[in-house]
Amino acid sequence: MSELNKNIAEYALRIGDTSLILGQRLAEWCGHGPILEEDIALTNISLDLIGQSRAFLTYAGEKEGNGRSEDDLAFFREARTFKNRLMAEQPNGDYAQTMIRQLFLSVYQYYFYTELMKSKDETFAALAEKSLKEVTYHVRHSSEWTIRFGDGTEESHVRTLEAVDTL
Amino acid sequence: MSASEWPLWEVFTQRRAGLPFEHAGSVHAPDKEMALQNARDVYSRRGEATCLWVVPADCIVSPTPEEAGSFFDPSNDKIYRHPNFYKTPGANFE
Numbered sequence: 001m002s003e004l005n006k007n008i009a010e011y012a013l014r015i016g017d018t019s020l021i022l023g024q025r026l027a028e029w030c031g032h033g034p035i036l037e038e039d040i041a042l043t044n045i046s047l048d049l050i051g052q053s054r055a056f057l058t059y060a061g062e063k064e065g066n067g068r069s070e071d072d073l074a075f076f077r078e079a080r081t082f083k084n085r086l087m088a089e090q091p092n093g094d095y096a097q098t099m100i101r102q103l104f105l106s107v108y109q110y111y112f113y114t115e116l117m118k119s120k121d122e123t124f125a126a127l128a129e130k131s132l133k134e135v136t137y138h139v140r141h142s143s144e145w146t147i148r149f150g151d152g153t154e155e156s157h158v159r160t161l162e163a164v165d166t167l
Numbered sequence: 168m169s170a171s172e173w174p175l176w177e178v179f180t181q182r183r184a185g186l187p188f189e190h191a192g193s194v195h196a197p198d199k200e201m202a203l204q205n206a207r208d209v210y211s212r213r214g215e216a217t218c219l220w221v222v223p224a225d226c227i228v229s230p231t232p233e234e235a236g237s238f239f240d241p242s243n244d245k246i247y248r249h250p251n252f253y254k255t256p257g258a259n260f261e
Contacts, residue, residue, distance in 0.1 A: 035195060036195075037194050037196070037205035040212070041205065041208040044212050137207075141204055148201075
């Protein structure tokens with residue numbers, strides 16, 4: 001494997017792992033959301049993220065050149081070998097913590113994918129463009145919730161501040 | 168509606184530009200923005216819509232079931248209101 005391919009595989013894995021782990025965390029809310037509409041909204045975001053992860057892990061497997069598929073990379077690695085952003089794996093906590101974690105990571109992904117669209121690597125650029133549309137909605141969803149938590153009740157305000165401190 | 172329950176919004180989706188908006192169902196939401204997001208997530212997550220309307224359910228005016236008789240029955244037995252007696256080229260009012 002060339003040095004370039006090795007680096008691309010590593011980079012794709014880091015991007016894909018963050019989406020994968022965050023997507024799995026959100027999926028834990030499936031059937032446990034505070035209301036039906038929000039339950040569906042969070043699992044929608046989860047599916048967006050797992051979709052992004054599939055594409056990046058598939059690309060990582062190709063560049064790695066050892067015949068590992070997206071499934072091999074997603075399900076047959078030791079926990080310690082994942083390269084996700086650590087914030088993505090933080091526990092769901094209460095709904096404020098889930099939503100603040102989402103806000104931080106969605107805003108991060110928004111700016112990250114905006115820059116990745118300029119990549120000379122055509123696959124990265126194309127995946128970034130597709131992912132950016134999804135992430136733009138995730139930012140909208142989590143930021144609107146954050147505003148309402150902050151302006152809502154004394155309890156929602158305090159819990160949201162605690163979530164920011166925890167993360 | 169209990170105090171802990173959010174208001175109900177009726178959701179209308181448009182499949183393609185130019186087609187009429189059709190009633191898709193309803194969502195609960197505390198305000199316009201959240202109603203729009205909930206409608207998007209519940210009724211267009213599989214690409215069913217290119218545009219959405221959400222309308223507060225209490226803004227929709229409808230006759231009560233008791234009024235249905237006086238509202239609609241009188242139109243059933245006046246066949247002369249259907250202009251089917253005329254032969255009009257190209258017209259079909261059925």
